[in-house]
Amino acid sequence: MIPVSTFSGKTVALFGLGGSGLSTAKALAAGGASVFVWDDSQAALEKAAEAGFAPYDLREADWSLFHALILTPGAPLTHPAPHWTVVKAQEAGVEVIGDVELFLRERAKNCPHAPLIAITGTNGKSTTTSLIAHILREAGADVQMGGNIGVPILDLEPPAENRIHVVECSTFQIDLAPSLNPSVGVLLNLTPDHIDRHGTMENYASIKQRLVEASDFAVVGRDDAFCEAIFQYLKKLGHAVVGITNSQPHAIGAVRCEAGALRRTFALPAMKTVEEALFDLSQAPALRGAHNGQNAAAAFAVCERLGLTHDRIYAGLKSYPGLAHRMEQVARYGKVLFVNDSKATNADAAEKALLSFDDIYWIIGGKAKEGGVEPLRGLFGKVRKAYLIGAATEDFSKTLEGAVAFEKCGTLDVATAAAARDAQASGAAEPVVLLSPACASYDQFPNFEKRGDAFREAVEDLITGPSIDTPASRAAEDEWLQADGGAAAAEADEQRDETI
DSSP, rough: OOGGGGGOOEEEEOOSSTTTHHHHHHHHHHHTTTTEEEEEHHHHHOOOOOTTTTOOOGGOGGGGGGSSSEEEESSSSSSSSOHHHHHHHHHHHHHOOOHHHHHHHHHHHOOOTTEEEEEEEEHHHHHHHHHHHHHHHHTOOOEHHHHHSOOOOOOOOOOOOOOOOOOEOHHHHHOTTTOOSEEEEEEOOOOSHHHHHSSSSHHHHHHHHHHHSSSEEEEEEEEEEEEHHHHHHHHHHTEEEEESSSOOTOOOOOOEEEEEEEEEEEEETTTTEEEEEEEEGGGGGHHHSSHHHHHHHHHHHHHHHHOOHHHHHHHHHOOOOOOOOEEEEEEEEEEEEEOOOTOOOSSSHHHHHHHSSSSEEEEEEEEEEEETEEHHHHHHGEEEEEEEETTHHHHHHHHHHHOOOOEEEEEHHHHHHHHHHHHHHSSSSEEEEEOOOOOTTTSSSSSSSHHHHHHHHHHHHHSSOOOOTTTHHHHHHHHHHHHHHHHHHHHHHHHHHHHO
């Protein structure tokens, strides 16, 4: 834990006790602050009380007593309207900040030059964060990883000159961290996401820009218009910045992924250039796909900046095990590969998985986001069959009609069994059962992690139970259909047989 000594002797309000909230309350109290905690959830309030914090209804508080409001990133700061605690804080002239800001103030007070790597972007930031941390650890560095990636930032060890903090930052966390000033800031990409919380794409991009603009050294993606504009802006300012790209083969100085390898082009006098071959990504099985090429390029640029030799970076890339729920290869059963990409909560994220595999048996659905899976139509040819679950079923079936064979499976376990059965019966050399839902999870699961765990369990049950494609498994399935009265499932099974 990092005790927040910068608020010692002061009184603060804290709203939001899920995720990092309770961690923040403990860190503030350990640093000598008086903390008034509240949440809209009764269960969260009870959990806080068990931890020794007496909940105090902030609607009844005298806000002139507070030195700050520590706000959960889940509560809106500006759009679609400020949270009621934000309104009260603003009316009382109380600053509104988050846990990342508390970390930054402790760093500034106690060890201002402690290395801090901060990573943001619409997609890929968790993989890039964990990849950078992995490479550094493999090279022998003292690394603390956290933030939006899972471990609350104030649960990490304190900043120190020989300790590197590698922190994933969401836009919401950046918005609540006005003094964010990383040693190295990484902006991977920008596509529309959370616009309801930022009002416009321009607002969303400007918040992301703050992270790299305030850094000592920036690594910026150059494959979308917003990031390219930010890269050019930083260059014009004279800011230390390097580009990463999958799409600009002639970008001088950029670390790029081209044909499955990391490369770089240097400029020489007299308009000449020299090519540098860096790393063949086929040696890193957990970094499959062009999107992981961007993640690897960013990690290479960061670790090179921190002084690691290329050999140490390459060793870390090769040994990286990957992240749970991000194109995680959870099992092989016969010729079938099972891939858990539950983190793909929008079409843009699901696109990465579809681009990385062929002969796909695709499990999709949940709480749909704007646009659904229509943006993925150009990749439907890679899909042998789709298995629809959750609230998006009817909308997605309309999009897939006439383009991709599909079954309406309802739940994830049913979809996994159906997809595995079809994949095993196919003539493909390596059929892939892919959970890449292109949807939020909260129609059936509390979060994408629980959804991915359920997929793993379903796969394990299939593998440890009767063989997926044997007379015994068919008999067991028939028995289930009869016991369940599963007319819809039987109809789906007929459709499956017709499309093989």
